[in-house]
Amino acid sequence: MKFSKCTYVEIKQKAEEGYMAIIPTGCTEQQGPHATVDFDTWFAEELMDEVSELLAVNFGVNSLVLPAVPFGPTPEHINFGSGYIHIPQALYEEFIYSILKSLSDQGFKKLILWRGCGGHQLDKVVTKFNEEYENRSEVLNISHPFHEVWCRCSDPAIEGGHADSFTTSITLYKHPEDIRVDKIKNPHSSEPEWDDPNLDFSKYSTTGVIGDPTYASSELGEKLWKEVVKTLVNTFKEL
Numbered sequence: 001m002k003f004s005k006c007t008y009v010e011i012k013q014k015a016e017e018g019y020m021a022i023i024p025t026g027c028t029e030q031q032g033p034h035a036t037v038d039f040d041t042w043f044a045e046e047l048m049d050e051v052s053e054l055l056a057v058n059f060g061v062n063s064l065v066l067p068a069v070p071f072g073p074t075p076e077h078i079n080f081g082s083g084y085i086h087i088p089q090a091l092y093e094e095f096i097y098s099i100l101k102s103l104s105d106q107g108f109k110k111l112i113l114w115r116g117c118g119g120h121q122l123d124k125v126v127t128k129f130n131e132e133y134e135n136r137s138e139v140l141n142i143s144h145p146f147h148e149v150w151c152r153c154s155d156p157a158i159e160g161g162h163a164d165s166f167t168t169s170i171t172l173y174k175h176p177e178d179i180r181v182d183k184i185k186n187p188h189s190s191e192p193e194w195d196d197p198n199l200d201f202s203k204y205s206t207t208g209v210i211g212d213p214t215y216a217s218s219e220l221g222e223k224l225w226k227e228v229v230k231t232l233v234n235t236f237k238e239l
Helices: 008-016 039-059 075-080 090-105 124-130 146-151 165-174 218-238
Strands: 019-026 063-065 110-116 138-141
Touching: 008 019, 019 039, 039 063, 039 110, 039 165, 039 218, 090 110, 090 124, 124 138, 146 218, 165 218
Parallel strands: 019 063, 019 110, 110 138
Antiparallel strands: none
16 A cells, blocks of 8 residues: 555556555654654654555555655744754645646546645645646545544643644654653643744744643553544545
C-alpha cells in the first residue's frame, strides 16, 4: 500500500485498477520542549498507512499512500528560534498542486489530501485542481476528527491546542523514544486567535506548548490512536 515501495509498472497497474492515492502532508516545527519536531510528519504517514491497510483488508477499498511531505508553512513557530523548516504559502501551494497533477497524469482518479498540520490551508489548491481536472481526477481535503475523538476518549475540559495531551499521548504510544518525559510541564498558555493570519505562538506560550500536556499517557495514546483510525476508516470507506 506504499507508493514508494512499488515499481513504476506496479503503480501504473494500480492506477488502472482504480486505487485511490493518499497524500499525507506533514510539517517540521517545534512541538514544545518535550517532543521531537517530526511529529506532524510521522503521525500523518503512519496514520494513513494503517487506514489504507484496514480499508483494503476489511472493505476491499484499495489505495496507495505517498511518502509524507515533511515541510510546510510554519510562520507561527519562527519566533521560537529553532526547530522549524518554513515553506512560504504560495510556494507550498504550487508544490502540492504539482503532486496532485503528477498523480492525475498517471491515471489516479481519486486523490485524498491528509494534512498532518491543522494550520495548513489547502482549500485554494483543491478548488483550482478540481476545476482544471474536472472529469479526470478529483481531490478531497479531509477534515480532522481529533477534537471529537479527544472528547470521546478523555476529558473535554483539559486544555489543548499544540503539543498537548493528545499529541503527547499518541507519541508515548507510538514512539515513546521521541518524548523527553522530564520536560512535560503545563506552560499555562492562553488560547490563541486561531484565525489570525499573523498567528504567532510565542505571544501565547513561552514553551511553544498550547494547552496542557501533563495528562498524557501511553494508555491514553493507544485509545486515541485506535479511535482516530476507526473514525477515518469509516470516513474513507464512504469516499
